[in-house]
Amino acid sequence: MNFLEERILSDGIVKEGNVLKVDSFLNHQMDIGLFDQMGAEFKRRFADTPVTKILTIEASGIGIACLAARHFQVPVIFAKKSKSINLEGDMYVAEVESFTHKCKNNVIVAQKFLNSQDHILIIDDFLANGCALQGLIQIVQMAGAAVSGIGIAVEKGFQPGGQIIRNLGFQLESLAIVESMDAETGVITFREQA
Numbered sequence: 001m002n003f004l005e006e007r008i009l010s011d012g013i014v015k016e017g018n019v020l021k022v023d024s025f026l027n028h029q030m031d032i033g034l035f036d037q038m039g040a041e042f043k044r045r046f047a048d049t050p051v052t053k054i055l056t057i058e059a060s061g062i063g064i065a066c067l068a069a070r071h072f073q074v075p076v077i078f079a080k081k082s083k084s085i086n087l088e089g090d091m092y093v094a095e096v097e098s099f100t101h102k103c104k105n106n107v108i109v110a111q112k113f114l115n116s117q118d119h120i121l122i123i124d125d126f127l128a129n130g131c132a133l134q135g136l137i138q139i140v141q142m143a144g145a146a147v148s149g150i151g152i153a154v155e156k157g158f159q160p161g162g163q164i165i166r167n168l169g170f171q172l173e174s175l176a177i178v179e180s181m182d183a184e185t186g187v188i189t190f191r192e193q194a
């Protein structure tokens with residue numbers, strides 16, 4: 001079991017509705033030492049991959065992306081979320097459905113921060129149905145940039161996002177893949193990874 005899986009077992013809470021609450025160390029209070037370890041692990045897994053920028057989405061991806069960026073020595077761009085449909089001008093916009101909030105948001109990145117020379121590593125905290133990632137991938141592709149890979153802290157392996165993204169041919173590295181979780185017993189199991 002790796003360091004993140006151990007932390008999820010000790011501090012994660014399984015909620016009804018397939019939600020894993022990790023707000024004591026990941027997406028409300030943040031354990032920066034843990035984020036730094038995650039950043040080092042992403043760097044190890046993407047060691048041979050060109051990366052010019054890291055792209056994430058507000059808010060929970062930002063902290064993880066920033067610590068990862070110290071290991072890659074590249075800037076971080078975070079996509080902004082907005083409900084407004086009157087977005088135009090020099091922005092890339094993709095529509096994303098939120099798993100936790102059950103609503104649709106636009107995710108937006110200013111065109112000046114992405115260009116066709118960029119090799120983008122996408123980082124996020126959770127992968128569930130893959131909607132957030134597909135929005136970020138669309139934005140990278142709109143810019144004519146390359147998706148170098150995708151790094152996720154916690155993938156919920158029993159939801160379809162991981163399979164969808166891997167089937168699209170991207171290198172997707174999830175530090176913990178939850179195979180099953182039970183809100184009644186609190187039992188969490190992880191997928192074995194090489």
Ligand code: 5GP
Nearest residue numbers: 019020099100126127128129130131132161
């Ligand atoms: P997706 O778009 O893959 O369905 O969901 C990804 C987003 O939903 C993540 O960025 C994360 O913010 C949120 N999310 C999905 N599942 C969970 C969960 O079980 N726990 C928490 N804390 N956030 C989740």
